[in-house]
Amino acid sequence: MQKIISLIFKFFRKILRLVINQIEMICCNIQFYLHNVEHKDFSTNGLPFISVAIGGRCFIDEGFKMNNNLKGNPIGRPQPCIFFVDRAAILLIGKNVGISATAIVTHHSISIGDNVKIGGGVCIYDSDFHSLDPKARVNSELDRQSQNKLPVFIEDNVFIGAHSTVLKGVTIGKNSIVGACSVVVKNIPANEIWAGNPARFIRKLND
Numbered sequence: 001m002q003k004i005i006s007l008i009f010k011f012f013r014k015i016l017r018l019v020i021n022q023i024e025m026i027c028c029n030i031q032f033y034l035h036n037v038e039h040k041d042f043s044t045n046g047l048p049f050i051s052v053a054i055g056g057r058c059f060i061d062e063g064f065k066m067n068n069n070l071k072g073n074p075i076g077r078p079q080p081c082i083f084f085v086d087r088a089a090i091l092l093i094g095k096n097v098g099i100s101a102t103a104i105v106t107h108h109s110i111s112i113g114d115n116v117k118i119g120g121g122v123c124i125y126d127s128d129f130h131s132l133d134p135k136a137r138v139n140s141e142l143d144r145q146s147q148n149k150l151p152v153f154i155e156d157n158v159f160i161g162a163h164s165t166v167l168k169g170v171t172i173g174k175n176s177i178v179g180a181c182s183v184v185v186k187n188i189p190a191n192e193i194w195a196g197n198p199a200r201f202i203r204k205l206n207d
Helices: 002-034 140-145
Strands: 037-039 042-045 049-052 057-060 064-067 082-085 090-093 098-100 103-106 109-112 123-125 152-154 192-195 200-204
Touching (some): 002 042, 049 057, 090 103, 123 152
Parallel strands (some): 049 082
16 A cells, blocks of 8 residues: 555656646746746746846856756755856856756856766855955955956866866866865866865876
8 A cells, every 4th residue: 555655646746746846947948037047948846045246147058957946856956056257257167067966156258068967056256255364355246356266167077076167267178077065276187087175186087
């Protein structure tokens, strides 16, 4: 009897999920439209947080997939994806990119190539957010003007493990892998595995 009830429950849950997913797709399209996000076809579980300032640009290419809630990717970080694009900043996302509970915050520029997989809870920042000068941090406007900003480039076929952080001025080369919970503070060449805090070279992919 328990197995029968469980099967019935799972059947109706699947139907409900299909209905909810269609509603989420409609709402997400509306969000993209209202925030001037240029995009092609995509799929989503849940709804992201989106903020694109006037003068900022966000472009998402075809085949984009994102998980914004627990049912999409139950790995312990059930937060929505975050897309924050500041004034005059640029966020470019290539073809067939997948993200889960990811925060992408750009004050300058972040470029993500094709076929990139970004694990749950990853954060990508292209600025320090605050000045390194303690005197400047006292004044909010001066603090904002004095922050260090450098572009981030994530090239094709990169895989970034869950809960990692990628900081300003970093380029991650083609095919490279970043281990879970890493903090990337310097460039990673193509075809290498890096991990740790700060992330360090582990081995070549061909080894």
